[in-house]
Amino acid sequence: MKYRASLLALALLAAATPAVAADKAPKVEKAAEKPVSEPKVFVTEHSGRFNGQDVRYKAIAGETYLYDEDENPRAAIFSTSYIRQGVKDTSTRPVIFIFNGGPGSSSLWLHMGAFGPKRLVLPSDAKDDGAAPYKIVDNDKTLLDIADMVFIDPVGTGFSRAIGKGEGKDYWGVDQDAESIAKFIRQWTTQHKRWNSPKYVAGESYGTTRAAKLAEVLEGGFNGYGLNGVMLISAILDFSTARFQTGNELPYIGFLPTYAATHWYHARLGEQGISVEQHVERARQFAVNEYAPALLKGDRISPEEKARVRKTLAELTGLSEQYLDQTNLRINAHRFMKQYGRDRGHTVGRFDSRYTGIDQDAAGETFDNDPSGYAIAPSYTAAFNHYIADSLKVDLGAREFKTLSGEPGRNWDWAGKKRGGYINVNVAEGLGQAMRENKDLRVLLASGYYDLATPFFAAETTLAANGLVKDRVSYTYYEAGHMMYLHHPSFDKLMQDVRNFVVAGRK
Structure with missing residues (x-):
């Protein structure tokens, strides 16, 4: 059973349910009002x-x-x-x-x-x-x-x-x-x-x-x-800013520094003398000055610019250039949670990407449950x-x-x-x-x-x-x-x- 205790997932995944035509809707007897x-x-x-x-x-x-x-x-x-x-x-x-x-x-x-x-x-x-x-x-x-x-x-x-x-x-x-x-x-x-x-x-x-x-x-x-x-x-x-869909580039830009922070934490970049603030700030500047313009160009981007952006994305996020090429430089958050630790056999948490979990299906596109949800x-x-x-x-x-x-x-x-x-x-x-x-x-x-x-x-x-x-x-x-x-x-x-x-x- 998928994990339900999500403070925001309900908001991001909610979808409108088509209304039943009035002449086809079954009549439902309302329960008698209880005294207050x-x-x-x-x-x-x-x-x-x-x-x-x-x-x-x-x-x-x-x-x-x-x-x-x-x-x-x-x-x-x-x-x-x-x-x-x-x-x-x-x-x-x-x-x-x-x-x-x-x-x-x-x-x-x-x-x-x-x-x-x-x-x-x-x-x-x-x-x-x-x-x-x-x-x-x-x-x-x-x-x-x-x-x-x-x-x-x-x-x-x-x-x-x-x-x-x-x-x-x-x-x-x-x-x-x-x-x-x-x-x-x-x-x-x-x-x-x-x-x-x-x-x-x-x-x-x-x-x-x-x-x-x-x-x-x-x-x-x-x-x-x-x-x-x-x-x-x-x-x-x-x-x-949280709706991943074709034509809306905002989430890909807005989530990037958090992908970078996640990579900093799990790759232990602090041991190389790089602080999380430094790594995140690099991601911020790249997101605004290079990544956003590249995404807005769509298929008008040159092969040279695409290769340059792909290389920096890989350095910031820890994802392979091959994977980033396959996703057309766009990283969906739910995919990232599965993909980032795939080679190591774990997923990372949604509420807190410091947490890791192990799925039954290691080949799945997203995690079975959020390890930072069921952990608390x-x-x-x-x-x-x-x-x-x-x-x-x-x-x-x-x-x-x-x-x-x-x-x-x-x-x-x-x-x-x-x-x-x-x-x-x-x-x-x-x-x-x-x-x-x-x-x-x-x-x-x-x-x-x-x-x-x-x-x-x-x-x-x-x-x-x-x-x-x-x-x-x-x-x-x-x-x-x-x-x-x-x-x-x-x-x-x-x-x-x-x-x-x-x-x-x-x-």
Whole structure:
């Protein structure tokens, strides 16, 4: 069975399903609407030592109902809020709204992997997580000493669901998703009296798509909600940069520096005195100045130029010139994951190309499963389910926590109000407008060098081309993959970079 726990694969592989003609569609009896009970909320009090400070905090884990125009509940959003106690002036206390991606993923990855007061510790060197018990520790680098945090699970993920007459499809789409999360954020802000607090959104993977779209939705109009910052962790904002198809050269260009980083890691080029930053920078310059023009020439390229480009590609990526000639200089990411280690009998990971796996069929075109996916999924699910029951006292009976559900991704509305499919989804434009209309809005892009799901150079290129305010965008990089916090030094660096970003926003 193909590996399903992908934070972004659902987004990149989703396809529209042809509608059945109305006169041919079978009649389906709708189930009787179930009565809606009161939201379930679990409150606990805790203390910990974070960044050298003793902190008392309240954890609020539970449901927030979203209502329609007639005040009927239509969705229950499950969230976990951590709020420091004893704060007299909340106007100086930031609040960060945090979520993951998919679409279809809960927020447990950033919750247990990076920002929460407890975190899961896995092997730092791209090894399998094995079986329980797993190591859950106090997270002394959490941001709770300087900010409150709210982890949000969109409808269809975690414990969040449609209720009453609501349906999942009402919330499964680029626009619908952002509007529902914006509604939750506004309700949370009102309930907790935090309208004058500095406010941030932080997302990972498709969560960066959501974060950028949220900036557009929240900032617009006279009912605007001024954000102080948007944190993009392993970003994809323009989906054309990840769509490998004839005539679209962007992915081949955007993925190249990540192929180069992967080769640097596995070929141990560091032992030759070449740093990963140097090898990646060479790939960046080549991608813009030589590779892109060569691809745009198509069959107009001269044999001499093609040979020159092919030779450099081979040096950067470790792929043979013969293979590169056969692919017409274009390297599909899914092929690369199989081809790069083919001679050595292994594949490399998609979320993190430091990981390697062994397929049953060594001659296949792509890997059987993503070794950087199946190496971590069981531990996160087990750790989070244990944590919320044991520490947060959440008891929802037999209701299953959905770590990552395929249903939202399979039914996602990519077309939305103005687009014609997910290849046309580009939320960076709206983020640029939000920055131009809010002088205090800043953006942090955090990227792993070994991320073959949302490659760093594609994200850099997107931010450079969509009207963002350049001097308010910060870039940070890590010697890890999509979930850079799995790598212990990268976790330390990420937490310090995010802390610096929040502290720098203080007035």
